[in-house]
Amino acid sequence: MCGIVGQIGPGACGREPLLRMMGMLTHRGPDEAGYLLAEDLAFGHLRLSIVDLACGQQPMSTADGRYWITFNGEIFNHVELRQELEAAGHVFRTRSDTEVLLNAFREWGPECLERFNGQWAFALWDRDTRTAFLARDRFGVRPLFYTTLADGQTILFASEIKAILADDRVRRHWDVQALADIFACWASEGDRTPFAGIRQLPAGSWMRVGNGRVEVKKWWDVDYSPDLIDWSRSDESWQEELRAALDEACRLRLRADVTVGTYLSGGLDSSITTWLSKTRHQPNLQTFSIGFRDAGYDESRFQTMLAQELHTEHHSVSVGREEIASSLARTVWHTETPMHRTAPVPLMRLSRLVRDTGLKVVLTGEGADEVFGGYDQFKETKIRRFWARSPGSPWRRRLLDRLEGNAPRTGARTRAFWYAFYEQGLRDTDRPGYSHHPRWRNGLSLLPLLADPEMASRDPREWMAQVEATVPSGFQQWDPLSQAQYWEIRQFLAGYLLSSQGDRVSMANGVEGRYPFLDVNVFELSRRMPPRLKMRVLREKHLLKQTFRDVLPSAIVQRPKYPYRAPDAMALVHGPCRQEVLDGLSPEAVARRGLFRPQAVSRLLDRVQRTEEPAARDNMALVLVYSAHAVHDQLIDGAMEPSALPPLTTRVDLRAAARPLECQIT
């Protein structure tokens, strides 16, 4: 797990600018650093040592010096792949998964990706053909950004945008289109980022750069084709297979040359990964939890219950409004995007707790809701489709009352308007994005906040239609639940959960998160499951609960889904940092950044201040505005100041050297 940077092409930089890029990512790799300079190429690497601590330095090459790699992530099945590669005649010099990746590419080419069970972003250079190959894992656990310089031929890439911005040749300004995306669906769509000209390599994609050409290809996508579903099996046989697949997923993810812990949220998913880890693989398990001083958000009772039941060595930390407000800007420095919620802040505090305890790897439960049908979003879709078949039925719409997480706290008084909101487009059941229309519509209603007149007056239907035009072929034949899962995986999981609540806030403290529910075999199993095993009537994660109900405390299994949230606008406006927040949102401060309309922000602020519990939409609007300003101040306007590098243990300069290599590894 690490940070990677590089430049490919005629404008590739020399040593000092490369070290400057690397200096922006030292939090990702505090253990050691390395670089490779070659003809039209510069690779940098910041290492968080986890596998083969003594010999896993990067950039690393194949024994013949032809292929070079800078790699962030893990190939969990590297032991098995290594055996296969050794049988095919490959010789290894280290125990690292990095060398397995190199030889796998040499053996299988780009198809090697399909054999990997893991989470990765890497850049690999073929010195003979002078081409580079960059790739990301299926779900986008590990990030990879790039930009093309003005010469049209030089590519800069990095694990985080700030490293690219540290190159003086890169201009820094907003992509307003990406802001609209973020409002609507929490993340930039496609390859966009909040920064104009800077792209992300989308999850499940690779990119080839060389000979003046850039080719990007999606090598994996979510596919819920109905012909994959196996309708013939009993629930018991599915349970057996699911238990075994998750068990194996945890076993592979506990592989490391350092101690691995687990996150414990108090919900079902992390309880399962913790139970499997502790009882099946790692008897001395350390667990980590975040609590809240605002009781409405706190799940400590359930976290403690499970830690005691499983006899783990439990660590927890509690955060309050003050810490959330005062740490938000620093968190945004890491997430590099405007956010709807403050929820990433406590998660960054949690990764610090892990780091302070001396660990740098944790298993965590994200992905279960997307893969096994846990979200209220899925129930909401089911209810709306049921209601659409009889739009006049007053009782069908009342099923929406079951969605406790979304229901207005003001109770019966406002139900009529809540129903009216969901009734919009009720009969558009043929639209590919039907499940997500309410969410998109809600977010896009914030567009008039934007200062850009064209974007502020943009018709939300146009945005929705454009996004819906990008679904994979055959999508219309998928089951409605699968269609909803597709959007959750593509937008919320890849764009927000694994990034702002995942990689960025854990790597901010040099902690690697591993996701058993996103194991390739677990996901393949979920694709074969009939949708009714994911959601039965309106019961979420049905099969998952059935599978583990006998081993976990019933209080955990039977508890209604409790979405992880942190105090949002009220932490900002009603917390101890109130004055600072208000100053930052004053008409002058808003006008200075130029992103939002000052008058619109003032009204928003008025509304939020009038109440202790702001309306849901105002809540997210305020956090979006505040966090967008934090992005602006630090990454658009702010100076890029690299940190001191860890020991530079790999220094390779091939620019003047013909083979054999002239390299120095100290």
Place this chain on the structure above:
Amino acid sequence: MITNQKANTVLDDAQVIEDVRSFICGTMLIDAPGQTIDPDESLVQRGVIDSTGVLELAGFLEQRYAIRVDDDEITTENMDSLNAIAAYLRRKFAA
């Protein structure tokens, strides 16, 4: 034209529509230049009010017109457009 004795207010539909429109544009709507609200336009579809926002609207009507808005009167029939609100007030005062 209706007279509300308590508030000693004389109402006509055009005035009600203007008052409510100005309240919505002034406090609830995300202000954008040139935005206006047609009298028949659905406030929900327009994204102007949601389930919480409607409480602000009801609060405004209670204060401005010195009436009591009952829970079962907060319906889309009564409050989803400027014309619907005017008609609701007319019925309320006629009662």
